Structures are given as structure tokens and as C-alpha cells.
Amino acid sequence: MRALEFIVLPYALSGFGVGFVVGLTGVGGGSLMTPLLVLFFGFHPATAVGTDLLYASVTKTCGTVVHHIGQTVEWRVVGWLGAGSLPASLLTLLLISGQLHSSAVASLISYVLGYALLLSALSLLLRRRILALAHVFSLHRRPRREAAATVVLGVLLGALVSLSSVDAGAIGVTMLVLLYPHLPIARIVGTDIAHAVPLTLVAGLGHLAVGTVDLSLLASLLIGSLPGIALGSVIASRAPERALRLLLVAVLTLVGIRLVAT
Secondary structure, eight states, rough: HHHHHOOOOOOOOEHHHHHHHHHHHHOOOOHHHIIIIIIIIIIOOOHHHHHHEEEEEHHHHHHHHHHHTTTTHHHHHHHHHHHHHHHHHHHHHEEEEEGTTTTHHHHHHHHHHHHHHHHHHHHHTHHHHHHHHHHHHHOTTTTTHHHHHHHHHHHHHHHHHHOOOOOOOHHHHHHHHHHHHTSSSSHHHEEEEEHHHHHHHHHHHHHHTTTTOOOHHHHHHHHEEEHHHEEEEEHTSSHHHHHHHHHHHHHHHHHHHHHHHO
């Protein structure tokens, strides 16, 4: 029993910490959880990615329900994103499924994860400038091009999330703002979260099928993260948004550089 508690408690506490940051900042746990599992706990990158994907599918389902009730999900856009991301996720997993446990794939995942974190940090840092450019590059009133661009974005997100499990929130929201500057930011965020549910579920089940999901770890992370998200969400309204964003940018940058350098 003591050995079990020793193994489970650190993971549950990590889930609580990441959940707290997610609730506080709104940035998905994939940007933090997978690097934590790889760098701090020493999990194989493929196991960290697979477990985190199923973890994200559960936590984001809760967020989607809230956004749907609040009518802040653009389901038409979710469909276009899914049309690109779900096939791309399955194809990505199919291409690397036979070598997920190899050192070469481990290095590839670490590199993709590192650069995805750096890109996430950059998109957070330049969010205001990106918003200013959104109206210039908007495809609004060009529905066919808008739909095609959204499907292409889904393809990119599907491959990225399946390889690294980095939550596409920062990157996805940024790109959706560029494509749909006429939509309120609440609907952009709600749409991104709703799209993440089927994507992380499909990618996570793919990893489960090839044996790169640790179910005991998954349960421990969820036990800790759900109260962490709730607490962070309560405190978020009182915390300085700019300071939190800059702190998160610094953390993502440091972790990204560490992963790329390993």
C-alpha cells in the first residue's frame, strides 16, 4: 500500500499543479504535463504523449460542456477542423506506430514537443499584434477559402497533437483568430476546446492501441487535476493576466529549449 501511495501521490500532485495553472491561465495542460512527465518523472516520450492525450480528452470534455451551455461553440468550424485533424491524427499514428518505443521516435517527439512549446510561447507573446493583423488577412465573406483554410489548419493541428500532445490551444486559438476575426474571442476559445475533445480522444485511443498509455498514471493525474482546475478558475479573475502570461511564456520557452537541446 505504501509503495502504491508513493507512486500515485506525486502524479496526483502534479495533476493538481498543472490543473491549477490551466484554470488560472486558460492554456492547456498538454503544454505543461507532457514535458513534466518526460523531464521530471523520466517517462518515455511516447508514453507521456499517449497518456496526456487521454487526460486532455477528459478535462476538455468538461470545458466543452460549459462552453456549449454558454453557446460559445461554433460547431460548423469544429466540423471543418475535425475533417482535417482526425484523418491527419490517424495517419500520423499509423506511420509511426511500429516504432513508437524506439529511440529515434523518442527523439522526434522531443524535438516536435520542444518546438511546439516555443511556438506556443511566441503566439502568447505576440497575441496583441496577431489580433491586429487578423483583420488584414481575414477570409471572412469568402466561405470556400475560409473552409479550406480551416481544414488545412486541422491537418496541421492533428499531426502536431498526435506527435507531441502539446495542447493546440495557444497555436490553434491564434490561427482561428486570424481566420475568424469577426467571431468573439469567447467563441474562438470554446470552438478550439470543443475541437480538441475528438482530436485528443482519437489520438489517445490510437496510442492506447499500440501500448503507449499508462492507465494508472492517467487515473492519478485526473484525480489531482480536476480540483486543481476548479481552484485555478476561481482565482483567475483576481490574478494579473499580463504577469501570468509572461510567466507562462518564460516557462514554455525554457522547457522548449531544454527539450530541443536533449
